[in-house]
Amino acid sequence: MSAGFRTFNPIKNDWNPEVYQNTTQDEYNHKLSLIAEAQRFLGRQTPEKRAALLQVIAACLSQKKELIKGFYLAESGLSETRFEMEWNRTIHTISHFATHLTTDFQAVKTECFPSESLQIQKHKLPIGPVLVLGSSNFPLAYSTAGGDTVSAIAAGCCVIVKAHPMHVGTSIAVANCIIEAIKKMNFPLGIFTHLIDEGYQLAQALCIDDRIKAIGFTGSIKGGKALMDIAQSRSNPIPVFAEMGSLNPVLIHTDLSKEMETEFAQKLALSITNDAGQFCTKPGVIFVRTLNSGNHFVQELKNALSLIKPVPMLHPQIHRNFEERKKEVLSIPGVQSFSCAIAAKGIEGTWCLAETTLQDFASNSSLQEEVFGPFALLVYYQDVAALNQVLESLPGQLTGSVFFREHDSQIDEWTELLCTKVGRIILNGVPTGVRVVETMHHGGPFPASSDVRFTAVGQDSINRFQKDVSIQSQNIT
Amino acid sequence: MSAGFRTFNPIKNDWNPEVYQNTTQDEYNHKLSLIAEAQRFLGRQTPEKRAALLQVIAACLSQKKELIKGFYLAESGLSETRFEMEWNRTIHTISHFATHLTTDFQAVKTECFPSESLQIQKHKLPIGPVLVLGSSNFPLAYSTAGGDTVSAIAAGCCVIVKAHPMHVGTSIAVANCIIEAIKKMNFPLGIFTHLIDEGYQLAQALCIDDRIKAIGFTGSIKGGKALMDIAQSRSNPIPVFAEMGSLNPVLIHTDLSKEMETEFAQKLALSITNDAGQFCTKPGVIFVRTLNSGNHFVQELKNALSLIKPVPMLHPQIHRNFEERKKEVLSIPGVQSFSCAIAAKGIEGTWCLAETTLQDFASNSSLQEEVFGPFALLVYYQDVAALNQVLESLPGQLTGSVFFREHDSQIDEWTELLCTKVGRIILNGVPTGVRVVETMHHGGPFPASSDVRFTAVGQDSINRFQKDVSIQSQNIT
Numbered sequence A, B: 001m002s003a004g005f006r007t008f009n010p011i012k013n014d015w016n017p018e019v020y021q022n023t024t025q026d027e028y029n030h031k032l033s034l035i036a037e038a039q040r041f042l043g044r045q046t047p048e049k050r051a052a053l054l055q056v057i058a059a060c061l062s063q064k065k066e067l068i069k070g071f072y073l074a075e076s077g078l079s080e081t082r083f084e085m086e087w088n089r090t091i092h093t094i095s096h097f098a099t100h101l102t103t104d105f106q107a108v109k110t111e112c113f114p115s116e117s118l119q120i121q122k123h124k125l126p127i128g129p130v131l132v133l134g135s136s137n138f139p140l141a142y143s144t145a146g147g148d149t150v151s152a153i154a155a156g157c158c159v160i161v162k163a164h165p166m167h168v169g170t171s172i173a174v175a176n177c178i179i180e181a182i183k184k185m186n187f188p189l190g191i192f193t194h195l196i197d198e199g200y201q202l203a204q205a206l207c208i209d210d211r212i213k214a215i216g217f218t219g220s221i222k223g224g225k226a227l228m229d230i231a232q233s234r235s236n237p238i239p240v241f242a243e244m245g246s247l248n249p250v251l252i253h254t255d256l257s258k259e260m261e262t263e264f265a266q267k268l269a270l271s272i273t274n275d276a277g278q279f280c281t282k283p284g285v286i287f288v289r290t291l292n293s294g295n296h297f298v299q300e301l302k303n304a305l306s307l308i309k310p311v312p313m314l315h316p317q318i319h320r321n322f323e324e325r326k327k328e329v330l331s332i333p334g335v336q337s338f339s340c341a342i343a344a345k346g347i348e349g350t351w352c353l354a355e356t357t358l359q360d361f362a363s364n365s366s367l368q369e370e371v372f373g374p375f376a377l378l379v380y381y382q383d384v385a386a387l388n389q390v391l392e393s394l395p396g397q398l399t400g401s402v403f404f405r406e407h408d409s410q411i412d413e414w415t416e417l418l419c420t421k422v423g424r425i426i427l428n429g430v431p432t433g434v435r436v437v438e439t440m441h442h443g444g445p446f447p448a449s450s451d452v453r454f455t456a457v458g459q460d461s462i463n464r465f466q467k468d469v470s471i472q473s474q475n476i477t
Helices: A025-033 A035-044 A047-063 A065-076 A080-102 A147-155 A165-184 A201-207 A221-233 A258-277 A296-306 A316-330 A358-363 A384-393 A409-419 A459-465 B025-033 B035-044 B047-063 B065-076 B080-102 B147-155 B165-184 B201-207 B221-233 B258-277 B296-306 B316-330 B358-363 B384-393 B409-419 B459-465
Strands: A108-113 A118-126 A130-133 A159-162 A192-195 A214-218 A240-243 A249-252 A285-289 A336-339 A352-357 A375-381 A397-403 A422-427 A466-474 B108-113 B118-126 B130-133 B159-162 B192-195 B214-218 B240-243 B249-252 B285-289 B336-339 B352-357 B375-381 B397-403 B422-427 B466-474
Touching: A025 A035, A025 A192, A035 A118, A035 B409, A047 A065, A047 A080, A047 A147, A047 A165, A065 A080, A065 A165, A080 A147, A080 A459, A130 A147, A130 A201, A147 A159, A147 A214, A147 A459, A159 A201, A165 A192, A201 A221, A214 A221, A214 A459, A221 A240, A221 B221, A258 A296, A258 A375, A285 A296, A285 A384, A296 A352, A316 A352, A316 A375, A352 A358, A358 A375, A358 A384, A375 A384, A384 A409, A397 A409, A409 A422, A409 B035, A459 A466, B025 B035, B025 B192, B035 B118, B047 B065, B047 B080, B047 B147, B047 B165, B065 B080, B065 B165, B080 B147, B080 B459, B130 B147, B130 B201, B147 B159, B147 B214, B147 B459, B159 B201, B165 B192, B201 B221, B214 B221, B214 B459, B221 B240, B258 B296, B258 B375, B285 B296, B285 B384, B296 B352, B316 B352, B316 B375, B352 B358, B358 B375, B358 B384, B375 B384, B384 B409, B397 B409, B409 B422, B459 B466
Parallel strands: A130 A159, A130 A214, A159 A192, A214 A240, A249 A285, A249 A397, A285 A375, A352 A375, A397 A422, A422 B466, A466 B422, B130 B159, B130 B214, B159 B192, B214 B240, B249 B285, B249 B397, B285 B375, B352 B375, B397 B422
Antiparallel strands: A108 A118, A118 A466, A336 A352, B108 B118, B118 B466, B336 B352
16 A cells, blocks of 8 residues: 555645545456446436435535535635535535426437337437546535536436545545435445545546546646547547636726726626636636726726735645746736735735736737636737737637627627637626526537537536437337 | 549449549638638528528429439439438428427527526527538438538538538539529528548548538548547547447347248348448348247248349449458358349349357457448347347447337346447337437447437437527626
8 A cells, every 4th residue: 555645735734634545456446346237227217316316415415514614624725605605506506406307307208100100219318437537626516526426417327536636535525425325325336436546547547447438527628638538549439528728808898987997897806816716717818908008997906906815725736836827927028917915825826917918918829828826817909800800819718708888789799709719708797606507508619628519517517428319119009 | 633533323333424523722712711701690690590591402402303313313323212212301301400490499598697687598509610521322311411411500500511422413413502592592602612522631621620610420430430530639629420330230039929020021131131231220230049940030031131132332432342341251250141142233232141150249340340231140149148248248339129029128128238339229120211300319329420429310410510608697687
């Protein structure tokens, strides 16, 4: 047995005491051997039974809320407020899918062709066991019992979670609740498998394991693209839904009143820095028209930011990456910056607002890549046509926001353009705060996600893990 | 300009007189340059307008039916009966989607959250320009105005067809009708682009063309996998829906009455040999339990086949491939054969029923691959458990058929097993004859198709070429 590994407490700026061991090859073999039979079992259950399992999972989680909270706070450094938000969202996602399964979910469609004594039934069936690789920044809502796991179980798929090593204690506590729920339902344990690995080896082995039929991933573009390539290289390629990085461009119309500029600047300042800006939907680039050197919106944004204190990032590695990327961006000629004046302690992320011109933004690919953390880039443009050309050339994004007073033809033009670039458009709102509702689309053109046709959030995310099979019966009278 | 190329007349066993030229680089550049603006235009049209375009396409096709029929018969060697079937199916597919767009298609879903002054609308939008690479064996229904083109236009996508070189005359005649319809609607010509290439170069260039956002393909596993790999290797990977090969296993229950054995044997004999067995859904392997040497079903299948005369295959190359694959299979030790006794003329395909044991089938991968043409393999098994194990190990298939008298637990077991292996299960029916209806699923696990979650036929096939975008509006009162 190896020496094991520990998680990090960002508040204490020290390692947590618990030591975790990687899953061994024997454990892997044993756990994976249980899945085929469990998948057959779960595939036979009605949507109502799957909803019942989800509800029992929610109940088991609720009983262990304090335990989970303890690990969550110690492993993420996030606030109690944030824990409550993420907790409620996790429980809400479970009930959202339980409701979907028991109300508007259509498991079978039937057509009859009496003149030919023929009936065709189209069944929604699980795609098979799903590997879930959760995110660093959402220890609950995008991890062990997060949207991928819940939508996969709702679809009738067994789930194999590889715990995120940065919050493996939280992951184990959550996994134990899911396992307890499965036991309470008297369902086979192979429905949910929890595996641990500090590195990448286990995830890579799982990606090429013939028993895995789909992958849900939340993380970086580099990580997501690597998974896509491995999944495609299999002798039987499988679908990967990877929710990856995004700049989340924000467009500021020139018609805003001073009051609106102040209001939106304050909202954006919070959206950039909340929880150290560690959101895939954090506004990363803000396009502002150069009107005069003392642009009121920009000044208000700086004013709002200047009141914000730094908070710890999730992990020393994330903090290091943030500082390095920030340095990289700020070293580009022509890029100016406005930063938090309060000295950071430990792994606190010092927020930063960088400023550049549209021309420099367009000619530096590094500026067009996400800086994960409390960072945004103000890009000054003079000409809307030039801005639109740059927007057209951007890679796919999760979101795009537009702030304006009057919904004029400029807003229509930007909306139409953004429809080709992003998965969600926010009119007069910040991109952070993804709602778990039927109309939510959380995804976008590559590289925001691996497949523009699917969402990671909301009931339609079940479509990632379902397939149809038609059963055609002759001589039905 | 090159010397050009010609198509082949299988009935005359000679090349057709018309000479076709490959699309030049200049033509390619010009035609592709029209697509961006046309895509913006089509994306703005309502579902009703898209339905109107489809209906005008159907009307324009109908006016040129005799012209198209002339090319079709001369380039495929298929019968007039088959032409009528495929013609009706093509026209029906167009009206199926026009009806879908004007009845149950939901372009927008809206949710309001009044307490937060928030509205979210989820819009179904076109994925962007779609490349369609049609099939050799369906010059109409899976080609220029086939299911891929029609579902893509229904989704609001511009279509770029690379004509199949084996029936390029048919393709041009059909393309001209689509172009005429676009002109009649006063829509931009970039909505439909028709390109010609005798080889693979143009298709490869299109696959990596940044303006192409999705690919629809019908053809071989090798061709489909090559496209998947190219699409995945792009800096912005795009989805490929490839409908590829299949064995279409048939399971014969032992409980059949003699009358049923005769009836099903006759149906299967036609399904194997109709139009020289050149269907992706042709039954390619039939599992029969060894009861005694004079199995009545097998005898009846041979009796039914022996009455069937050979017909021309689609092309000398397809005929050569068929003869080579057949030879390869028949050279495997232990494989016996029963073949058409009538001497074949020209490129007629001599039907063949090969016979082997379950053990030999399981241990020879060549026997588990499709033989495209009038060929089927009878596999004799002794033990249902051994058969099921072999079925479990098969790659993904488009269809699986089961013939039986009583729906007993054996049928349930096979149905459940086939649900993991095929896209469509046919109870007491042959797999050929795919209906264009809402409940149809034409696809299956890899390698039957590239993505088990999508169908190539029926209104749900529109999902291949659509994406969602959510538009979230704050301060809506």
